[in-house]
Amino acid sequence: MRRPFVRVLALAAAAAAIPLVSSATPAAADVVIGGYPAEISKSPWTVALSSRDLFGGTRAGQFCGGVVVGRSTVLTAAHCLSEAVLGAPPERIRDLKVIAGRGDLLSTAGQEIPVRSVWVNPDYDSYTNAGDFAVLTLASSLPESSVIPMAAAGDPAYQPGTEAVVYGWGDITGAGDYARSLHAARVTVMADAVCEEAYPGNTDGTYKSASMVCAGERAGGRDACQGDSGGPLVAQGKVIGLVSWGTGCGLAGSPGVYTRVSYIVRTVS
Template sequence: MRTSLRPLLVVLVVPLAAALAMVLTAPAPATADRVVIGGHPARMVEAPWTVALASRALFGEKRSGQFCGGAVVGPTTVVTAAHCLSRGVLGMDWRQVKDLRVIVGRNDLRKSDGVEYPTARVWVNPEYEGDNRAGDIAVLTLGVAVPAAYTIPMAGSGDRAYRPGEKAAVYGWGDTQGDGSYASALRTASVQVLADTVCERAYPGNAEGDYDPRSMVCAGLPDGGRDACQGDSGGPLVARGRLVGLVSWGSGCAVAGRPGVYTRISAVADLVAAHG
């Protein structure tokens, strides 16, 4: 799920649980339930650090119980969006979800390959506020280490990967049409890192959201057409081989003038290190 205004799936969407209801309405406030819109199928070997957060008890068996995405940034450390573990998405306190799993190495959620890891520890940023959506980060610690090849480095402050115009890719299993058509197999969409001024104009603090360049990064295409959407929330935005963002929120999916907003990884790297 993308906080939305929408959760992310590669076809441009927003957060998943909330998205199921939101996707039937006009663009609303920014949320993180998106699927990759305007994207194409991805092979897991291309993005082995892309993971699915799942709970069959809450979301059923059909797609392995997937409700959000995430990224592996260390042997036992997975990052995702804080809103993915909110009551708005889960319908309950995340501590009550007894079958929370991180699925690694599974491209098609209808299958049983890859590994489903239980979480040994979960930290959700207590400073995250749904109203302004700043600090949308949560850290899941696995009880068993994943192979080094399944991790991706985080982009630090000043990294070239954040420069406007840099090519980037967003990954997810979210809504691919903006109408609740969730993907079963992993998808990706090619986008561009956009200048902060672009998102500040799009989201100046009105009903559609408030963009904060200190904690957020903006990505999409000037004319729209590619984006994350419902169900993609928490999934990775990657540029220059490094993790630069996590699907967080946006207004609608792949709408011109309404780019996707991501948690800026450099802004939360210290929190990840402290709680990973």
Template sequence: MRRRWNRSGRAGLVAAVAVLAAPLSGPAPAAADSVVVGGSLASVDDHPWVVALGSRDRFGSERSGQFCGGVVVGERTVLTAAHCVDEEVLGVALSRVPDLRVISGRDDLRSSGKGRETAVSGVRVNPGYDPATNAGDLATLTLAESLPASAVLPVARPGSAEEKPGSKATVFGWGDTTGNGTYSSRLRSVGVTVLEDATCRRAYPGSSVGRYEAETMLCAGDARGGRDACQGDSGGPLVAGGKLIGLVSWGSGCGRASSPGVYTRVSAVAP
């Protein structure tokens, strides 16, 4: 039985459930060395704005407690997917996760010797977020301490060339390497192409999977499949032309040509 995934990962909790989701048919496996399916290793030295969300209390310590991704857009501001801070993903209410951290400057989540872990002092979920359709899937995290200004990634303006169909983009994350629950410890990235809204609407016209709504979403992938974000990558950045255009949000399977990845359109949703 395939499943539709919101693309957060619950590594360290109920092993068979990366994120609870509505039943559909399952993703085709990808190569074992690919995460952000079809990708290759990336470095936070080159991309310092890519961060992981972690809670050892909820998800164990093996991979620094990582369960979602995020992106630094201000010295004390990180954007992620709204569903990442939902009780369905965390297993408990957010108020019961006292060790929520933003992990920056760390390529390999198994190592605590590099980077830093910064406490989250506040969380604001986009009031327009609709979990039934996945529209407006964005949350803003306020950090207890500032990150370097050099780690801040600018956000694309509404209607900019970076988010137009045909634009070449890159998605980053530490998520599933196969579509079947094998998570990476090393940061990876993969190149994808922003697709026409009409293509995205045909892929997701409205069902238990979700509904594509161009006002707050964009989708990206590869016409041949094999290049995509996957579970565990939720909230991670989709970047084009050196600017943030999307956050990993949802999709049907991972790396399937007929089911591109859907991203929060940050220019339309971010405060």
């Protein structure tokens, strides 16, 4: 079972030593899962959220992903910024940064930009996982080439059967093997009815099409996983979703659930 895809802390003080994976136990052998190494130069809008104070320097403090939708604006998952993950409200995390332009987390490429402010969707429901998004404002701007458009309601990129790609630095095997370099996995946008059947309402969450979109493969094998939370799901050159939640990683019958970007556009406009 997997809930939101972050490495959850047992105690904030212990996080600087060895971050824990979620209490969920992924169970896929070839299951980002079922992905491939991705070039950051070809996906410069994919960024990592970092706090070395909380998560140590082994992976540059990475604990979630994000996507650049404005020169100083990054979207991520609301649950990434919860006290359950950070041990405190995000405004109290002094070294909260966004790492941009760096595929290999341990390289010196790109930039580490401090987060100037955080806005978490007040309608986020941690029980159903509905409305799982937050907006980060950066202390300095990125180039326009780092910005990806957001898909509004009615965009054909949301159509079931559309090919999409999910990006992240999370678990690449389903067994707690976190990637040092950016990975991506090709998935397929699925009909809302598929996710409504998979997630009618249980301890993992409830699929709500108004704020969620689901993607994966019916046979499983390709999916986001722990540590990929907040990262982008991209189709037809636009971001359509943010990695949010699901059951297991890459399991047949349990597609990944993403925050629907058209919901975000409608909420913040």
